[in-house]
Structures are given as structure tokens and as C-alpha cells.
Amino acid sequence: MKISRELDAFQARIGHTFKRPDLLVRAMTHSSIASDTRPDNQRLEFLGDRVLGLVMAEVLMSGDRAAAEGQLAPRFNAMVRKETCAEVARSIDLGAVLKLGKSEQVTGGRRKMALLGDAMEALIAAVYVDGGLEASRGLVLRLWGDLIDNVEDDARDAKTTLQEWAQGRKMKPPVYEVLHRSGPDHAPVFRIAARLEDGRTGEGQAASKRNAEQAAAKALLDKVSDD
Structure with missing residues (x-):
């Protein structure tokens, strides 16, 4: 499957070239433009949330082997919440390649926190399905790196x-x-x-x-x- 020039440039930004480009297209497809022949990203979002949680739990535990559960839990929550996913999405200009219906485009869907966060989770799942756990772990480490390094000891809101x-x-x-x-x-x-x-x-x-x-x-x- 051939993808657009914009999606090809996006692959370079995230550091993963898809063997199955259809997965990337699906991850960027919002329900507002989905059809019988163009599935949306909701199932990938469901999977990506779980993949992100597993990778982040491993990263935080290995990064601080002395931390108690009471310290790890708020750090984890700070890293996987929708607002953080949206922040990461903005850092790679994910909104520019989102496929949206006209109603969402008119109402600023490319900047909405919920849409960006969901698409970021879908992207993680697409990389997981395309390249396995190591590929998705590498993606998360690249994109969340500075956030992980700077997460506070007590990240409770x-x-x-x-x-x-x-x-x-x-x-x-x-x-x-x-x-x-x-x-x-x-x-x-x-x-x-x-x-x-x-x-x-x-x-x-x-x-x-x-x-x-x-x-x-x-x-x-x-x-x-x-x-």
C-alpha cells in the first residue's frame, strides 16, 4: 500500500517505517471519516492503551529499582494519562496527519486533546502490531524520553x-x-x-x-x- 507524502514524513518523525502502511493509515483515521472500507482507529486505541501501560510500567520500575509502589503509581499515571499522550502527539505534529471528517476539521479536531491522545495510543498499537513489543517500546522511549527523565518523585496531581x-x-x-x-x-x-x-x-x-x-x-x- 502506498501512503501519502505527509504520512511518509511522519514515519521519519516517529522513527518507525511500517512494513504494513495500512496500520499507520488506520491509526490516523478518526471515526468521523470512517466507513465500511475505511476502519477507524478505536480498536487500535484500545490496544495501544494497554501496550503503553505495560511499557511504561517496565520503564519506571527498571529506572528506579528502589521505588515503592506508592511512588511508582503516581508516576505511571502521570505518564499514561490522556493529556500526556496528547502532549506527545503535539510534539510530533500528529494532528497534521489525522484523517478527520469535515465537522471535526471545522471545530478544530486536529488540536483537541481527546482526539490527539486517542490517536497517539492507536499509533503505539499500530507499531506494536507491525513490529512487535520491542518496536513499540522503542517508540515510547523515543517520544516520552524527556518526560520520563523529568517525572517527579511524587507525581500526584x-x-x-x-x-x-x-x-x-x-x-x-x-x-x-x-x-x-x-x-x-x-x-x-x-x-x-x-x-x-x-x-x-x-x-x-x-x-x-x-x-x-x-x-x-x-x-x-x-x-x-x-x-
């Missing part, structure tokens, strides 16, 4: 850490308030405040409510870290 901090001081859980929403529907920007019952607040801004809440929680944690 900021909201969880802030809630535990408040509970440890007999406070009510922090509350989150949307202060402002701007931008078009396909590329919104949220500004959110995290507030403790004693009045201390932190603010964060991001393209999703979840990430803006995380940013706000981190800002508040920075304020109360000396307490």
Missing part, C-alpha cells in the same frame, strides 16, 4: 495534593470557580480560581477546565507550601 493538604489541617476541601472563559468553542481558554476556606486562593489558566483547575491548585499549593 495538584488537586489531589491540595485536597490532602487541606484535610490534614481539618479544612474543608478546596472549591474551584470559573472566573472567565474566552476564545472560540473549538479553542476555549478557562481561568479558574482554587479557594481554601481560610480565603487563600490561587489562579490558573488553560485550554480545558481540568487543566485550569490543576494549574490553580498548583498556584495555591505554592502559596501554602511553607505552612
Whole structure:
């Protein structure tokens, strides 16, 4: 099967040349453009999630042989969550080669976190089916390398850490308030405040409510870290 020039260049970016190019085409095909003769990437996404989990668990365990499960689990979660998969997808400009229906193209599908994360998982599965576990492990190590090297000892998300901090001081859980929403529907920007019952607040801004809440929680944690 002959692939487009764009997909051929994409193979070079990820460091894997497919023996079965149809797998790459399928991994990049969103359900919005799928048909009976053009299957989407959902089954590959299902497999890729599991392959990524296995590879990442092995990498984190071998990288820190003294770490307890309580340290490894939050690191693992930070590396395999959809937001991280989307971040990696952006680093290789995966959105440029996604095959999308017109509705998704119009609404900015090439930049959507969920679509990018799903396609990244599908790509991992496509490499796994095409070249085996070693090929998929090599892909993950190449693309996640800096993220793995810099994963924090305690990678629990900021909201969880802030809630535990408040509970440890007999406070009510922090509350989150949307202060402002701007931008078009396909590329919104949220500004959110995290507030403790004693009045201390932190603010964060991001393209999703979840990430803006995380940013706000981190800002508040920075304020109360000396307490």
C-alpha cells in the first residue's frame, strides 16, 4: 500500500517505517471519516492503551529499582494519562496527519486533546502490531524520553495534593470557580480560581477546565507550601 507524502514524513518523525502502511493509515483515521472500507482507529486505541501501560510500567520500575509502589503509581499515571499522550502527539505534529471528517476539521479536531491522545495510543498499537513489543517500546522511549527523565518523585496531581493538604489541617476541601472563559468553542481558554476556606486562593489558566483547575491548585499549593 502506498501512503501519502505527509504520512511518509511522519514515519521519519516517529522513527518507525511500517512494513504494513495500512496500520499507520488506520491509526490516523478518526471515526468521523470512517466507513465500511475505511476502519477507524478505536480498536487500535484500545490496544495501544494497554501496550503503553505495560511499557511504561517496565520503564519506571527498571529506572528506579528502589521505588515503592506508592511512588511508582503516581508516576505511571502521570505518564499514561490522556493529556500526556496528547502532549506527545503535539510534539510530533500528529494532528497534521489525522484523517478527520469535515465537522471535526471545522471545530478544530486536529488540536483537541481527546482526539490527539486517542490517536497517539492507536499509533503505539499500530507499531506494536507491525513490529512487535520491542518496536513499540522503542517508540515510547523515543517520544516520552524527556518526560520520563523529568517525572517527579511524587507525581500526584495538584488537586489531589491540595485536597490532602487541606484535610490534614481539618479544612474543608478546596472549591474551584470559573472566573472567565474566552476564545472560540473549538479553542476555549478557562481561568479558574482554587479557594481554601481560610480565603487563600490561587489562579490558573488553560485550554480545558481540568487543566485550569490543576494549574490553580498548583498556584495555591505554592502559596501554602511553607505552612
